[in-house]
Amino acid sequence: MNELYWRIFLNFSFFIIMLFIAGFYCILVTRNLIRVMIGLELLIKAVTLFLVVACYVSGQAALGQALIITLIVMEVVMIAVLAGVVLSIYRHNNSLDARRLRELKG
Amino acid sequence: MPSLLILMPLAGIMILNFAFGRTMKRSAFWFAVVLFLIQIILAIFHHPVFWSNELEMVDRFFNVSFSMDYISFIALLSIGIVSLVSLLVARCSIDNEEDRFNFINLLVIASIGMSGIVMVKDVFSLYVFLEITAAASFILIAFWRKRRALEGAFKYILLSAIATIMMLTAIALLIVLAGDPSFSVIKSALGRSSSSFMVTLAVGIFICGLFIKGGLVPFHGWLPDAYSSAPAPVAILLAGIVTKVVGIYTIMRVMISLFGFSASMGRVFMFIGALSILVGAFAALGQRDFKRMLAYSSISQIGYILLGFGTGTTIGILGAVFHFFNHAIFKSLLFVNSAAVEDSVGTTDMDKMGGLASRMPITGATSVIALLSACGIPPLAGFWSKLIIILALWKSGHVAYTLIAVFASVLTLAYLLSMQRRTFFGKLADGLEDIKEAHTRIRVASIILAAITVLVGVFFPLMFDNFILPVKDILLR
Amino acid sequence: MTINLMLLTAMIIAALWTVMGRSLLKASIGLALTSAIITILMFRLDSPLAAVFELSVCTGLITAVFVSTISLTKPLTFPEIKKLSKDRNKRFRYLPMIIILVGMALAYINLKMDFSAVREALPEGAHETDVRNVLWNTRQLDIFGQIIMILTGTFGVIILFKGTRKR
Numbered sequence: 001m002n003e004l005y006w007r008i009f010l011n012f013s014f015f016i017i018m019l020f021i022a023g024f025y026c027i028l029v030t031r032n033l034i035r036v037m038i039g040l041e042l043l044i045k046a047v048t049l050f051l052v053v054a055c056y057v058s059g060q061a062a063l064g065q066a067l068i069i070t071l072i073v074m075e076v077v078m079i080a081v082l083a084g085v086v087l088s089i090y091r092h093n094n095s096l097d098a099r100r101l102r103e104l105k106g
Numbered sequence: 107m108p109s110l111l112i113l114m115p116l117a118g119i120m121i122l123n124f125a126f127g128r129t130m131k132r133s134a135f136w137f138a139v140v141l142f143l144i145q146i147i148l149a150i151f152h153h154p155v156f157w158s159n160e161l162e163m164v165d166r167f168f169n170v171s172f173s174m175d176y177i178s179f180i181a182l183l184s185i186g187i188v189s190l191v192s193l194l195v196a197r198c199s200i201d202n203e204e205d206r207f208n209f210i211n212l213l214v215i216a217s218i219g220m221s222g223i224v225m226v227k228d229v230f231s232l233y234v235f236l237e238i239t240a241a242a243s244f245i246l247i248a249f250w251r252k253r254r255a256l257e258g259a260f261k262y263i264l265l266s267a268i269a270t271i272m273m274l275t276a277i278a279l280l281i282v283l284a285g286d287p288s289f290s291v292i293k294s295a296l297g298r299s300s301s302s303f304m305v306t307l308a309v310g311i312f313i314c315g316l317f318i319k320g321g322l323v324p325f326h327g328w329l330p331d332a333y334s335s336a337p338a339p340v341a342i343l344l345a346g347i348v349t350k351v352v353g354i355y356t357i358m359r360v361m362i363s364l365f366g367f368s369a370s371m372g373r374v375f376m377f378i379g380a381l382s383i384l385v386g387a388f389a390a391l392g393q394r395d396f397k398r399m400l401a402y403s404s405i406s407q408i409g410y411i412l413l414g415f416g417t418g419t420t421i422g423i424l425g426a427v428f429h430f431f432n433h434a435i436f437k438s439l440l441f442v443n444s445a446a447v448e449d450s451v452g453t454t455d456m457d458k459m460g461g462l463a464s465r466m467p468i469t470g471a472t473s474v475i476a477l478l479s480a481c482g483i484p485p486l487a488g489f490w491s492k493l494i495i496i497l498a499l500w501k502s503g504h505v506a507y508t509l510i511a512v513f514a515s516v517l518t519l520a521y522l523l524s525m526q527r528r529t530f531f532g533k534l535a536d537g538l539e540d541i542k543e544a545h546t547r548i549r550v551a552s553i554i555l556a557a558i559t560v561l562v563g564v565f566f567p568l569m570f571d572n573f574i575l576p577v578k579d580i581l582l583r
Numbered sequence: 584m585t586i587n588l589m590l591l592t593a594m595i596i597a598a599l600w601t602v603m604g605r606s607l608l609k610a611s612i613g614l615a616l617t618s619a620i621i622t623i624l625m626f627r628l629d630s631p632l633a634a635v636f637e638l639s640v641c642t643g644l645i646t647a648v649f650v651s652t653i654s655l656t657k658p659l660t661f662p663e664i665k666k667l668s669k670d671r672n673k674r675f676r677y678l679p680m681i682i683i684l685v686g687m688a689l690a691y692i693n694l695k696m697d698f699s700a701v702r703e704a705l706p707e708g709a710h711e712t713d714v715r716n717v718l719w720n721t722r723q724l725d726i727f728g729q730i731i732m733i734l735t736g737t738f739g740v741i742i743l744f745k746g747t748r749k750r
Contacts, residue, residue, distance in 0.1 A: 007584070008584065008587070009282065010693055011584070011587070011588065011591070011693070012587075012591065014686070014689040014690070014693060015591040015592075015594065015595060017685065017689060018595050018598075018682050018685055018686055018689075019594065019595065019598055021678075021681060021682060021685060022595070022598045022599060022601075022602050022678065022682065023598075023602075025602065025675075025677075025678050025681065026601075026602045027264070027268075029674045029675060029678075030674075032607070033260070034607055034649070034652060034653060034656070035607070035610065036264065037649070037652075038601060038602075038607075038610050038611065038614055038649070039602070040264070040267050040268075041614055041645065041649075042598055042601065042602070042614065042617065043267075043268070043271045044267075044271065045614075045617055045618060045621055045641070046271075047271050047274045047275055047278070048621065048637070048641075049621050049624060049625075050274075050275060050278045051274065051277070051278045051281070052624075052625055052628050052630050052633060053278075053628060054278035054279070054281045054282045055278075055281055055630075056628045056629055056630070057282060058281060058282050058285045059285070060281070060285060060286070061628070061629040061630055061712070062711055062712050062713055062714040062716075062717045063281075063286070063287075063711070063717050063721075063722075064630055064633065065630045065631075065632045065633040065714040065717075065718075066714055066717045066718040066721075066722045066725070067230055067287070067722070067725075068625075068630065068633035068636065068637070069632070069633060069636050069718070069729075070230070070234060070722070070725040070726075070728065070729055071274070072633075072636050072637060072640050072641060073640075073729045073732060073733065074233075074234065074237045074728075074729075074732055075641075076640055076641075076644060076645060076736075077241055077732050077733065077735060077736035077739070078237065078241060078263075078267060079645055079648060080648060080736055080739060080740060081241055081244050081245060081263070081736065081739040081743065082260075082263050082267075083648050083649075083652045084248075084739060084740065084742075084743025084744050085244070085248050085256055085259050085260050085263065085743060086260070086652065087652060087655055087656070087743070087744070088248065088251045088256050088743060089253075089256045089257070089260060090655075090656050091251075092253045092256065093253075094657070096656055101257045101260065101261075112724075112727060113727070116727065116730065116731060119734060120734075123734075168723060169719075169720055169721075169723045170723050170724045170727065208738055208741060208742055211734075211738055212735070212738050215731060215734065215735050215738070218731060219731070222724075222728070226724070228724070230722075230725065231724045231725060231728065234724070234725055234728035234729075234732075235728060237728075237732065238728060238731050238732050238735060241732065241735045241736070241739065242735050244739075245735065245738060245739040245742055245743065248742070248743060249742060251742075251743070251745075
């Protein structure tokens with residue numbers, strides 16, 4: 001791998017780390033369930049981009065695309081399931097406040 | 107043609123869903139029973155004609171290949187047995203036909219996912235099947251959309267998604283290092299550059315993600331909530347096999363055929379394992395809820411598997427694999443019993459029970475067998491696997507860990523006996539005079555599992571020679 | 584590379600907007616924006632098919648999921664929003680600082696550290712370049728995985744979105 005590709009990888013990784021931090025901060029700090037979902041989605045975006053960059057710099061762009069397509073399908077189903085769970089929680093609690101998820105403790 | 111284990115259920119589900127309407131919906135149960143029985147039989151007799159890859163038109167048409175070894179056989183066997191038991195319990199705890207149909211489909215999907223995890227030879231496909239198993243389990247936990255279950259499911263989804271993201275990050279790093287996601291390519295690439303920073307980072311992130319998925323101690327927050335809030339058949343499936351395949355099996359697989367075992371990782375595993383054993387056992391002592399206590403007990407037993415695996419010696423790994431199987435059996439037996447009790451009494455709070463053994467003799471008796479196996483009383487199956495793990499620890503010179511393992515065995519006896527005393531023994535509690543023994547299918551399930559526990563214990567040499575001992579061949583590769 | 588850097592900066596700003604934004608609807612639009620920028624980056628990284636997928640599914644479908652989830656839940660009243668946003672600002676104000684600090688630290692590492700030891704391990708060489716061949720010949724198992732996952736998602740939607748008929 002030549003110098004240029006390595007530079008690209010490092011630069012992208014640094015920005016992706018910042019995206020990770022934003023997503024984790026969102027999940028940790030927020031008290032709204034939909035915002036937790038948004039934070040999770042940001043993390044998924046970050047890892048998608050990371051995978052694309054990783055495959056690109058190792059000369060495997062085609063493999064990368066195949067992986068990304070699978071990944072996107074997986075994550076969409078995941079987010080749909082999560083949205084279903086969040087909506088059902090909303091129907092029970094009539095609120096999206098994560099602080100009300102305290103029934104199970106232990 | 108091991109790919110049939112994936113393709114057959116998939117084709118079955120499609121036919122059940124898209125054709126023939128109502129008559130097919132009724133036969134879904136038997137379809138799933140046959141499917142799991144086929145899987146159990148194929149795994150028991152592991153005939154090379156079926157398991158070799160380069161054969162038959164199936165493989166010529168579908169370009170899908172798997173790698174099989176003896177750890178996979180053990181895991182496939184456990185998956186088949188536990189899924190079958192969960193199916194039997196589901197059959198009588200779900201009355202509505204439509205719900206039952208959906209439930210059975212999701213159960214089959216979860217078992218496809220687990221079979222996939224067990225057989226893949228590519229790290230990205232591993233992720234794909236982990237995700238399938240996880241998604242099916244989330245939906246199963248939230249199946250009745252009860253408040254507590256939704257809460258448990260939400261926590262599980264959140265932590266599991268974070269674990270997945272960590273694993274994908276590690277996969278991306280591995281692709282940069284090796285250029286391809288298949289196990290063999292990555293292993294040889296890692297062999298060439300073993301000590302660099304990126305390798306350590308990738309291995310660390312990957313294993314951390316798997317610790318979250320397996321519910322090992324620093325990351326176990328979701329596990330008791332998910333187990334105790336899930337519907338009874340789902341709790342059996344989750345505790346019996348899902349977390350084990352997703353967490354501990356994948357750790358073993360990844361360490362053996364992807365990263366290669368290293369002494370430093372072994373030390374980490376042993377530490378985490380010992381911590382899980384102790385924290386799980388002490389937390390279980392203080393529980394009032396039947397299923398919650400079993401969940402903590404599960405954490406503790408998974409710790410044993412990891413402790414045995416962490417020694418890195420052949421005998422330790424054999425013990426870990428054997429305990430994997432035994433734990434799948436006796437923990438599902440305990441959860442089947444909790445399902446029976448929940449079904450009859452209507453609660454899982456142990457303070458409200460007592461003296462159930464006189465009303466539910468089979469549940470009480472099988473529960474005794476399971477708890478004796480769990481604490482390692484000879485000649486039951488759990489005794490042998492714990493003995494092998496403790497021997498391995500002793501032989502590799504880890505005296506402190508040996509003492510922890512023995513001590514925690516006593517703790518296990520303490521909390522399980524207290525469970526047994528509060529639930530099944532003693533005077534019959536007020537208001538429980540007219541309860542009856544559980545449904546026949548639940549009884550059949552618990553008798554099957556108890557029989558397996560006793561038989562594996564009594565015919566230990568047979569089981570050990572045919573299933574466990576061949577595992578050591580793959581370690582030499 | 585300069586264009587890439589600008590796009591990446593824009594991506595971080597969009598992500599910050601997503602996380603810090605006051606209304607949920609704006610946050611989900613910010614998410615779509617982040618995703619759109621990632622699409623452009625994917626095009627530039629030689630992955631057009633993945634980019635199209637990202638654009639249609641992540642920018643389109645997931646935003647639709649979010650917006651419908653948000654619209655199915657009750658919006659807060661104005662005083663509640665005011666109270667919450669004060670509270671939110673208190674909790675979220677550290678994020679830009681953290682991002683800037685980490686960014687500076689990473690830039691410093693980038694300039695100072697020598698990664699040549701890591702780089703030696705990296706592979707090189709020609710590979711299959713047609714995504715269709717890769718997907719169908721070597722990643723067929725993943726396609727089956729996708730089919731199973733979509734089935735799972737169907738069951739999930741059937742079960743979880745069933746409505747409140749029974750209760």
